[in-house]
Amino acid sequence: MTRLTLSEAHQLSASILRHAGFSEAFVQAIAATVVAGERDGCTSHGLWRLLGIVRTLKSGKAVADAEPLVSEPAPALVRVDARGGFSQLAFAAGLPLLAEKARSNGIAAMAINHCVHFSALWVEMEALTELGLVAMACNPTQAYVAPAGGSRPLFGTNPIAFGWPRAGAQPFVFDFATSAVARGEIELHRRSGQPLPPGWGVDRHGQPCSDAAEVLDQGAMLTFGGHKGSALSAMIELIAGPLIGDLTSLESAVFDEGHNALPYHGELIIALDPQRFLGEQADQHLARAELLFETIQGQGARLPSQRRYTARANSLANGVEIADSLYQDLMALRG
Amino acid sequence: MTRLTLSEAHQLSASILRHAGFSEAFVQAIAATVVAGERDGCTSHGLWRLLGIVRTLKSGKAVADAEPLVSEPAPALVRVDARGGFSQLAFAAGLPLLAEKARSNGIAAMAINHCVHFSALWVEMEALTELGLVAMACNPTQAYVAPAGGSRPLFGTNPIAFGWPRAGAQPFVFDFATSAVARGEIELHRRSGQPLPPGWGVDRHGQPCSDAAEVLDQGAMLTFGGHKGSALSAMIELIAGPLIGDLTSLESAVFDEGHNALPYHGELIIALDPQRFLGEQADQHLARAELLFETIQGQGARLPSQRRYTARANSLANGVEIADSLYQDLMALRG
Structure with missing residues (x-):
């Protein structure tokens, strides 16, 4: 194993992305996500992911210097056209407006369109909870999963994520595949x-x-959970596909043309402002949520994000360890 | 078995509710829901439910003539204080404003507070899809379910429901307990x-x-689906509990004081307007959703609502059949 500090991991990631030809905005945005994945023990969204990111760019399935275009189709809606770039920059471009709209209207939604995606939704949930907002997100991927009772790939691994801000504590966040x-x-x-x-x-x-x-x-x-998980996965196809004018997992698989690139599709994010729901009583009711968390943990059960926060604390103190073979592969991509 | 036409089932339900002392508005709203349940083959939300509804009223855990109070805490939020009445009337009172807000803002949410509930969410999803809106709803219930890794009742059976409008076809609707x-x-x-x-x-x-x-x-x-279902159930506790200033399932169980009444809590409903997301391209993208449904059914898999629609067609033609013993119990409640 090779040990890297988080700063070294970021520098290595940035140099790989820069050498591959990404604009500096993408270099920073993508490097931040893969280092966050490695740091939090989500190795499938960690440094290993750089191999697929570079392959996707080389196969012509991502735009290296796309500039996201933000628009407002309705008072509580934000649309970000990623214009073929990775989702991270599109999310960052739309985030301030999404937060503003959630605060002014109580609830708001953001559609990210035409993006290349690797489904690290928990990072986005943390960005929204840091602003004091409750958040949900989901996206299709590429067709691998049959509907309950079916036999052929139709749904993606379709992740769904949720974030709940906590005063003085790390947010309650989950992010799981519906496969x-x-x-x-x-x-x-x-x-x-x-x-x-x-x-x-x-x-x-x-x-x-x-x-x-x-x-x-x-x-x-x-899917997980039989016909119930299958129903949720269908919902994700619909609300993060046709509802936002973007591809289903089956359409995304066709778009890939066998390149095995990271999937190209859209994403739906919903943000809710507890202050607008609760007004002056917000503190009192959010304290009841804390009681729920205490009761979960008091039973010896874990909060969904706990394993990730433990890995994070360890990585912040000691850096991360990756397999020597992966380290060699990454060094070779640095140019 | 005793066979009743839907009209007879409605009249029987209405006379029971009237005799129990409900205001005429509740008589009609509750009768419509239990007859819809019986008609659709959801016997657990059918005529049998009248026994619990009457018991709940007699135990003092429901207000027979509550008049829901609708307010607007924010431009995209509706709040309906059910004032201790059953949820049906509160939903009906808030529905026009929720639809208006979804249309004007693209997305809107409605919190129903302080209601007695029996979780027939699919009825509400149909009301929203009839207006051309995409809808989601969820609510806590009473604490029966342990979090994954736990050992004590904390979560309710916490249903989650979704509706998608279809031109010229019955809507895509699911509604399931997360237990x-x-x-x-x-x-x-x-x-x-x-x-x-x-x-x-x-x-x-x-x-x-x-x-x-x-x-x-x-x-x-x-819960269903292990730690994933448990995470969803926790989300429902949060967004249809503290977020809307209402009870968690554990708090609802305490409120019940052992009466075994139908649960008292809140509900969160979110409505999204495809027209505002998609503008002039709405028809084209909604047609792609139809393709998804065709592909599900083309594999021999069922759409989630299909069983209910089949039962409905049969009930519309032939009426419903209930056990003689239930019929006797219901007749006795008619006064």
Whole structure:
């Protein structure tokens, strides 16, 4: 393993992105996200992700210097056209207006369109909770997952995220894929030859299937939580697809043309201002939310974000460790 | 079994509610909901529900003639104080303003406060989709469900619902509890002595438990979908509890004082206007949503609402059938 300070990890990421040809705005925005992923122990959204980001740019499926275009289709709506760039810059471009609209109207929504995405939604939830707002976000990805009762890939791994601001504490944040597991987990089972646990996938006939190769090549992954998870995944396709004038996961897969690039689609973010809902009673009611968190933890249960915050504290103190092979691959991309 | 036309079912429901002492506005609103439940094959929200509704009123836990009070805390927010009445009248009172605000702002939210609730959210989703709006709703209930990793009741069965309007077709609507199953299902297993399937409940130590009595009396129910379902259920507690200045499921259980009344709490509804998101391109993008539905059904999978619409068509043609014993109980309540 190779140990890096967070600053070293950022410098390495920035130099890779710069060498790949990204504009300096993207260099900083993308580097911040992948370092946050590595720092928080989300290795699938960490430095490893730089390999896919560079591959996506080289395959012509991302615009290296896109300048996001912010517009206001309605008093409580923000639209950001990412113009083919990665989502991070589009989110940053729209964030101030989204926050302003949430504060003035009580609730507001932001559609990010035409972006390349790698679904690190928790980073965005933290940006909104830092402003004192409650937030939700979701997006389609690329079609890997069958609807409950189906047999063919249609839905993406479709993440959904939520953030709740806490005075004097790290926010309550969750961010999970609506697929039963990440696609990478099934790839690992294919390589090791291990059977899949029940509920992960189906074969081409829609029957439960424990053969990873069959699920990946002929059948489909499944959502978490049976027909309920499937319904949620369909909702995400709709509200972060057609509702915002952007692609479904199936359409995004067609757009990819077999390049295995990071997916191109849209994202919906909703922000709510507790101060506008509650007025002068806000403090009193937000204190009741704290009681809910205490009662969860008092049972020995974890808050969803707790594992990430523990990893973060450790990384801030000790830096991060990545596999030597990944470090060599990254150094080679630095040019 | 006793067969009733929908009109007879409505008249029977109305006479029971009138005899119990509800104002005529509540008589009509509650009767419409329970008949819709029976008609759609959702027997748990059907005529049977009248027994609990009358019991709740008699126990002093509902106000028979409450007049909902509508206010506007912010340009995109509606608040309806149900003043201790059932949620149906509060929803109807706020609906026109919610729709107006969604249309003028693109997105709007409605908080219903201080209501007695029986969680037939799909009825509300249909009312909003009929107006061409996309809608979501959720509410806490009473504490029966442990958070993932916990052992004690904290969350309610916390339903979440979604509606998507379709031109020339019945809307895409789902409405499900975030508990693994309804509490009634576990009661049935207690009565029959059958072991619970895995994932339904835990014992007092938070260990998986197949003993229905232990789950109901000492342990807790579980959410669907493991830690993901648990995270969603926590979100519902927060956004339809403290965010709107209303009770969590645990607080609602305390309020009940052991009366086993229908739960008293709040509800959050969000409405989004596709026309404001999409402008002149709305038709084109909504057509892509239709393609998604076709692709789901083309795989032999069902749309979430399909079973309900089939039951509805049958009930409209043939009426509904209820158990003779329930019919006798209902006739006795008619006074």
